[in-house]
Amino acid sequence: MEPSPPHAAAGNGASLSAAASSTSSESGSGSSDEAKQNLAQVTESIQKSLGILHQLYLTVSSFNVSSQLPLLQRLNSLVTELDTMQKLAENCKIQVPMEVLNLIDDGKNPDEFTRDVINSCIAKNQITKGKTDAFKSLRKYLLEELEQTFPDEVEAYRDIRATSAAETKRLAQSQGCN
Incomplete structure (x- = not known):
């Protein structure tokens, strides 16, 4: 070994x-x-x-x-x-x-190594989750502010995004069947 x-x-x-x-x-x-x-x-x-x-x-x-x-x-x-x-x-x-x-x-005990690695992963996961949540909050805040200033553009953006999500979902389903 x-x-x-x-x-x-x-x-x-x-x-x-x-x-x-x-x-x-x-x-x-x-x-x-x-x-x-x-x-x-x-x-x-x-x-x-x-x-x-x-x-x-x-x-x-x-x-x-x-x-x-x-x-x-x-x-x-x-x-x-x-x-x-x-x-x-x-x-x-x-x-x-x-x-x-x-x-x-x-x-x-070598199990200490496993415990330390798991604890490290948990800590990194919590940090990443915090960053993700912060970006989600920022995105929500920006969309709210943009919607007050540019309501038509934000509506067009949401339509494009919904269409894109539906297309991605359809492609994923069709690839899953093959």
Whole structure:
């Protein structure tokens, strides 16, 4: 897995399965199933490696001379599983934002990244909505003022706009049927 550049972080979620399904859904449904299967295999390999690491911990914490052979066997199985994981991971095209990796390195929950991205999107959405509402109010105010000064021109403008909207709607409906 290669980390994505920091500027690519805004669109990526912290969930690896979500990132894999969004990446694979762009290239078709056949590769989507393949990507999900690859991700499942990598996840299974990670779980196996964690199990082996737990067994190693138990073996090392109660180490004595008789546990040397099981320790070596578990070390060999860990190396084999890590090699398998590396090979399986080559088939997964998942990009993880650097911010997520930095959070993990700092011992923090990567879900914080997702929460921060969502909160940022909400804030930007509210700002954009405020601007849109302000422009709507300005347009309404200008039309009211223009209507008092140029009533005939405003009426012609509204007729043109209604005709244009009806034509756009008709074109959208005819394209929807095709």
